[in-house]
Amino acid sequence: MGMPVSVHVRADDVDRADVALAVQNVFGHLRRADRVFSTWRPDSDLMRLRRGEIGTADAHPWMSDVIDLAIEAEDVTEGRLSAWYERGGGRRLFDPTGIVKGWAVQGAARYLQVVPRIAFCVNAGGDLAVGSGPDLALVPTLPREWLVGVEDPDDRRRIAATVPLSEGGLATSGNAARGPHIVDPRTGELLERRGSVTVIGPELVWADIWATALFVDPAGGRAAMARSHPAYRSLVL
Numbered sequence: 341m342g343m344p345v346s347v348h349v350r351a352d353d354v355d356r357a358d359v360a361l362a363v364q365n366v367f368g369h370l371r372r373a374d375r376v377f378s379t380w381r382p383d384s385d386l387m388r389l390r391r392g393e394i395g396t397a398d399a400h401p402w403m404s405d406v407i408d409l410a411i412e413a414e415d416v417t418e419g420r421l422s423a424w425y426e427r428g429g430g431r432r433l434f435d436p437t438g439i440v441k442g443w444a445v446q447g448a449a450r451y452l453q454v455v456p457r458i459a460f461c462v463n464a465g466g467d468l469a470v471g472s473g474p475d476l477a478l479v480p481t482l483p484r485e486w487l488v489g490v491e492d493p494d495d496r497r498r499i500a501a502t503v504p505l506s507e508g509g510l511a512t513s514g515n516a517a518r519g520p521h522i523v524d525p526r527t528g529e530l531l532e533r534r535g536s537v538t539v540i541g542p543e544l545v546w547a548d549i550w551a552t553a554l555f556v557d558p559a560g561g562r563a564a565m566a567r568s569h570p571a572y573r574s575l576v577l
Contacts, residue, residue, distance in 0.1 A: 341378050343441070343465045345370060348486075351458040352479050358455050365451040366462060373444035376400045377436060390433060406436050406443060413439055413549045414525075416568040420553035420561050422525035442511055442548025445469050449544075459484045459506070466491075467511040469544040491516070493536040493577055500577055501538075509544025513537050513551035514577075524556050531556065539565075541572030550574070 347363050376399070378384040385399040396403055410423035423436045445462055449469040452460040456475040459482060461468055470486055485506040492500035493516040503510060513522065514536030522531045537554040539547040546569055554561035558576050565572055 341374055341380060341437075341441075345445075345462070345464045347452075348461040348463070349452070349458055350460070350482055350484075351455075352482065359458060362451045362455045366448040369448035369451065370444055370464075372400075373402070373440065373447075376402050377406070377440045377444075379435065379437060386434070386436070406440055407434070409443060409545070410434075410436055410439055416564065417549065417553040417561065418564050419526050420524075420556045420564070421549055425523070425525070426528070438552050439545070439549055441465070442467060442509065442545040446509065446544045457482070459486075461486045466517075467509070467544060467548055468505065469509050470505045471507050490536075490538050490575060490577070493534060501575055503538070503540055503575070505540065508540065508542045509547040510538060510540045511544060511548035511551040512539075513548075513555040522552065522555060526556075536577050538575040538577075539572055540575075541569065547572060 347366055349359055351359055376385045379386065381387065385403055388394045389399055414422045421438060423439060424432045424434055426432060441464055445464045446469050449462050449471060453471055453473055455473040457473060457479050459472045459476060461470045468488060472484055476482065476484060485504050488503045488505050488510055489499040490501045490503060490512065492498040493514050496516055516536060520530050520532045524531055537551050537558065539551040539554065541547045550565050550572055554574055562574060
């Protein structure tokens with residue numbers, strides 16, 4: 341979807357064939373997700389579904405998975421994130437843009453999780469999936485932890501905080517990079533305020549969901565996150 345994605349791998353030998361194959365599969369997985377969910381490609385399953393050319397059952401099976409995730413996300417965030425929006429005449433359109441990136445990157449990272457003796461970080465536009473493969477302890481000199489810089493939303497040249505991360509996901513939501521683009525689904529209003537919210541936790545998909553929900557409503561979102569996903573923490577700037 342036009343987003344820069346990078347894969348970083350630490351290994352006893354980064355030129356190993358299994359490492360190269362896993363990285364290739366990561367990008368292949370993300371390209372498939374683009375073909376299914378892109379709002380920029382008229383031939384994507386999502387756009388064909390919107391135009392009524394296919395039904396959900398005719399789309400890639402990932403479509404049903406993401407619809408189920410979107411329903412769950414709207415429920416647990418108590419309406420602070422929604423993948424449906426009104427388009428006049430009472431018609432609702434499905435737009436999973438706010439959740440599909442974290443979901444797709446987390447799925448792609450599974451190709452790296454099975455590669456032995458590596459630590460990895462997949463970076464998709466600043467949202468990260470971090471982890472390691474089996475038997476990493478056999479290479480005790482290999483660093484497992486990544487030090488992640490969180491940019492200052494008021495001055496993107498400056499790092500406002502650093503977060504050590506060796507397993508899980510980190511996602512940031514705000515208007516600094518793209519300008520106002522986040523809508524409060526409870527009111528339909530575009531949020532034009534400054535600042536950002538970064539969420540860190542066991543899975544990127546939920547870190548991504550909660551980062552958006554907390555930007556929509558920092559106080560209420562944080563309370564909802566504590567109730568349903570207590571292993572996640574936030575940094576509000």
